Amino acid sequence: MSVLIFVETADGAIKKSSLEAIGYGAEVAKMTNTNATALVLGELAAEELQKIGNFGCKKVLHAADKKLNEPGIQPYATAITEAVNKENANVIILAKSSLGDAVAARLSAKLKAGLASNVIELPNLSNGFIVKRSIYTGKAFAETEVKGEKKIIAIKKNAFLPIETTDQATVENFSPSINDKDFSIKVTGVEKQTGDILLPEADIVVSGGRGLKGPENWQMLLDLAKALHAATACSKPVSDLDWRPHHEHVGQTGIKISPNLYIAIGISGAIQHLAGVNSSKVIVVINKDPEAPFFKSADYGIVGDAFDIVPRLTKAVLSSN
């Protein structure tokens, strides 16, 4: 019996959401009196691997195989299954992401493991294995019993605050036998913005709506985001109008985020938009319409003209740093 944590990387670094998964997994191992092992697929620098020890997991399996550098749903599911068997793991922890969800689903069917996604707290083990997960796009929670001999838990961003220590991890090489059939999906091209903070990973998100009147007015929002080291997002009408790319659309049918701080500028706050952002810890709403429904869900509100207020906020951030 042990806990296995699947660690996701992006641009040569461990994703922040995976550091949370490492901390969560180490804690579950403590609660169940077992050990936690982290699994890294693809090449990764030694100092990045050491972060896993810093966040509480003492053992790392590293498959430094070039073929695994680009994430693939099937090869990753195969490799994780082999690691689960090798470590005799009965609990598998990973961070919810577009890759994590896809891999977890295949893993669940391979291992016949109960899978709970969007989990927001440590499990309650007093009577079975019970987790709290976010459902109805953040409008409710479900206390869910995860059955089966093996269990997979996909945690939501910001569900667990890991503590950084100076603890070290031992790294063991791992060579899973991946089969050619696992590479049946051929990636022919990637169009990706680089250097930006990834929206689902961001601690602070600055978001704009139709109130900004046009894509040419986005610069002030980008400036505020840069000053705050924030990612940028937008409402559905904005991405439908092609003012901003689709991967920035947050809401019921877009990306669901749970940052520490969400700043909504010129967004009225339709229920479908709220569904994508209502797990944010603190919500700031800036809107010239005092009747905008979003103010009811906000922690801080400013009624005023975004074109006046946003540049002033950027200046205030820069002068306070």
Added chain:
Amino acid sequence: MKILVCITCVPDTTAKIAFTDNDTKLNKAGIQFIVGPYDDYALSRAIELKEQFNGTVTLLNVGLSDSEPIIRKGLALGADDAIRVDAEPTDSYFVAQQIAEVCKQNNYDLILMGRESIDFNGGQVHGMVAEMLGIPSISPVMKLDIDGTTAKMSREIEGGKENVEVSLPFVAGCQEPIAEWKIPNMRGIMSAKAKPLSVIKPTSEEVLTSVNKFQLPPPKGAVKMIPAEEAEKLIGLLKTEAKVL
């Protein structure tokens, strides 16, 4: 080309969620049910492909009889026939098993569904079905074209998109803008009534998760308004009071 589209029957996106029976069941009173919005996109693309390749579209829903109006709506949009597995869809593994069983008996070229249901938001069923059938899975798909026996797709990734190619058959979880959203016309609505809808029993009762209790989030505290002329104060409050900067 034989296409299977799996649809969910979920509360409308504007629905106010509440629970009943000691917080163990969704309170369905006053809630309008719809085809899952992501499933709707999958179905719309399936109908476009059916027209392009002279194929067929079968709808599949795992649900109780109250999801039949939703299935009829899908038939009105242009699907040819439908199957309902008569069971409550409470666990993704259970649902995936039902879908995989239908697929094993019918050899579909393409299995489409939404990237996730908007009730439990698991986003798991497509991957599970594909694994059970031993075929590739891909999600969330924003563009899907078929060229012979190869599909060319683009898939949303964090911060951008990825273009991929894969041979049929496979399972895809779909999202906008994969197709134009469709509204059924009168002829579609009339013909839907006569289209075959078969009801079958689930193949197994096995579930791997179960919900003990539902909960609503705690009510939000009052909003703190900052006058526009003192907007700069917000930054200080976010640092010292909210402690998020």
